Amino acid sequence: MSAPQDCPGCAAPDLAFAAHDHAHCAQDALARAEALTATTGARLTPVRRRVLEILLEEHKALGAYDVLARLATEGFGNQPPVAYRALEFLVEQGLAHRIQRLNAFTACVHPGEDHAPAFLICRTCHTVAEAEATAARAALDTEAARTGFQVERSTIEALGLCPNCRGQA
Amino acid sequence: MSAPQDCPGCAAPDLAFAAHDHAHCAQDALARAEALTATTGARLTPVRRRVLEILLEEHKALGAYDVLARLATEGFGNQPPVAYRALEFLVEQGLAHRIQRLNAFTACVHPGEDHAPAFLICRTCHTVAEAEATAARAALDTEAARTGFQVERSTIEALGLCPNCRGQA
DNA sequence: TGTATGTATGTAATATCATAACACGTCAAG
DNA sequence: CTTGACGTGTTATGATATTACATACATACA
Ligand SMILES: [Zn+2]
Ligand SMILES: [Zn+2]
Ligand SMILES: [Zn+2]
Ligand SMILES: [Zn+2]
Numbered sequence: 001m002s003a004p005q006d007c008p009g010c011a012a013p014d015l016a017f018a019a020h021d022h023a024h025c026a027q028d029a030l031a032r033a034e035a036l037t038a039t040t041g042a043r044l045t046p047v048r049r050r051v052l053e054i055l056l057e058e059h060k061a062l063g064a065y066d067v068l069a070r071l072a073t074e075g076f077g078n079q080p081p082v083a084y085r086a087l088e089f090l091v092e093q094g095l096a097h098r099i100q101r102l103n104a105f106t107a108c109v110h111p112g113e114d115h116a117p118a119f120l121i122c123r124t125c126h127t128v129a130e131a132e133a134t135a136a137r138a139a140l141d142t143e144a145a146r147t148g149f150q151v152e153r154s155t156i157e158a159l160g161l162c163p164n165c166r167g168q169a
Numbered sequence: 170m171s172a173p174q175d176c177p178g179c180a181a182p183d184l185a186f187a188a189h190d191h192a193h194c195a196q197d198a199l200a201r202a203e204a205l206t207a208t209t210g211a212r213l214t215p216v217r218r219r220v221l222e223i224l225l226e227e228h229k230a231l232g233a234y235d236v237l238a239r240l241a242t243e244g245f246g247n248q249p250p251v252a253y254r255a256l257e258f259l260v261e262q263g264l265a266h267r268i269q270r271l272n273a274f275t276a277c278v279h280p281g282e283d284h285a286p287a288f289l290i291c292r293t294c295h296t297v298a299e300a301e302a303t304a305a306r307a308a309l310d311t312e313a314a315r316t317g318f319q320v321e322r323s324t325i326e327a328l329g330l331c332p333n334c335r336g337q338a
Numbered sequence: 339t340g341t342a343t344g345t346a347t348g349t350a351a352t353a354t355c356a357t358a359a360c361a362c363g364t365c366a367a368g
Numbered sequence: 369c370t371t372g373a374c375g376t377g378t379t380a381t382g383a384t385a386t387t388a389c390a391t392a393c394a395t396a397c398a
Contacts (some may be wrong), residue, residue, distance in 0.1 A: 009304055017316055044347070064384070077348045080385065082277040085347080101324055103355095103384060118309055120318045131312050138325055140287055140302035147184055147298060148332030149289045155270055155326040163317030178356070214375070246377045254376080272384095273357060278356065 016129035061104035122162035185228035185298035264327035291331035
C-alpha cells in the first residue's frame with residue numbers, strides 16, 4: 001500500500017472520469033478497508049470482502065441482485081439477504097455508499113477519511129464518481145438550520161453527462 | 170387565490186414545520202397548479218387532480234401504493250399504473266416531487282416557480298419540508314464542473330430531526 | 339475440554355415498489 | 369364518420385427489499 005500521493009488517480013479519486021491506474025485504485029481502497037476494519041475491530045469476512053472487491057471493479061453502482069448473482073456463482077449463498085447484509089455492513093463501516101437514485105451501491109474511494117460525499121452519475125455510461133460535497137452539505141445544513149431542522153444524514157446526487165460522454169455528443 | 174404574502178405559511182412554505190393555515194396552504198397550491206396547467210395546456214384530469222389533492226393533505230410523502238389505496242376507495246382504478254401514471258404526470262409538470270430516500274412522492278409547495286428544491290425529512294414524525302437548495306445546488310454544480318461533469322438533475326435530501334421532534338427529545 | 343454466548347451465514351417465504359403490454363373509451367381534427 | 373392521440377383500466381410480471389427461522393462458527397470462560 002503506497003501513500004495516496006503516489007497515484008494521481010487515487011490522490012484525486014473524485015476524478016473517476018479521468019484515465020487512471022484503476023487496478024491500483026482498487027487495490028489501494030481494499031488495503032485501506034482492511035487497515036480500517038483492523039483498527040475498528042469490524043470483521044471483514046470473506047463474503048463482505050468479496051462484495052467490496054466486486055464493487056471496486058469499476059466506478060459504477062451495482063444493484064444488490066447484481067452482487068448476489070456474482071456471489072452465487074462463487075459458492076456463496078444465493079438468497080437476497082446474503083447480498084443485502086454484506087452491503088449493509090460495508091455502508092455502515094463507510095466502505096461503500098448507497099446511491100439512492102439507482103437503488104444501488106458503490107465502493108467508497110477513500111474509506112476511513114471523514115468526508116461528505118456527493119455522487120455524479122453519468123446517464124450514458126453509468127459511471128458513478130464520488131465527489132467532494134463539503135460545500136453543498138454546508139449549504140444544506142445552513143438552509144435546514146433556518147427552519148430549526150437538524151441534518152443527520154444527507155443524500156446529494158447529480159445525474160448528468162460525464163466529460164467523456166459529453167465529448168461524444 | 171391570494172398572493173403569497175397574504176399567508177405566512179405559504180410565503181415561506183419551507184417552514185412546513187411551523188404552525189400554519191394548512192387548508193389555505195393546500196388550496197393555494199392547488200389553485201396554482203390549475204393556473205399553471207391552464208397556461209401550459211397540460212390536462213389536470215380528475216384522477217390527476219385528486220392525486221394532487223391527496224398529496225397536499227399533509228406535508229408528508231406518500232408511496233404510490235398509499236395513493237392507489239385512496240384512489241381505489243373513491244372509485245378510480247385500483248391497479249398500480251393508475252397511481253404511477255398520475256404521479257409521473259405531476260412530477261413532469263412540476264406539481265410534485267419524488268423523494269428518493271423514501272420511494273415516495275410529495276406535493277410541490279410552490280409550483281410554477283423555477284426552484285432548486287431540497288427536502289428535509291424528519292425521521293420521527295415523517296414530515297417532509299421542501300427547502301431552498303439554490304446554494305447547495307450551486308456548490309454541487311461547481312464541484313461537478315471541476316471534473317467536467319455537467320449536472321442535469323440533482324437530488325438533495327436530508328434526514329434528521331425537525332424542530333418539533335427535537336423539542337421532545 | 340466443554341459449554342455458553344454472540345455473531346455471521348444460509349434459506350424460505352413474503353413484502354414492497356415499479357413497469358410492460360394490451361383493451362377500451364373519449365374527443366377533436368380532418 | 370373515420371382516424372389518431374391521449375387517458376384510463378386491467379392483467380401480468382419484474383425488480384427491489386425484509387422478516388423469520390435454522391445452522392455454523394468464533395470467542396470467552398467455567
Ligand atoms: Zn479507479
Ligand atoms: Zn459517461
Ligand atoms: Zn401547509
Ligand atoms: Zn418531526
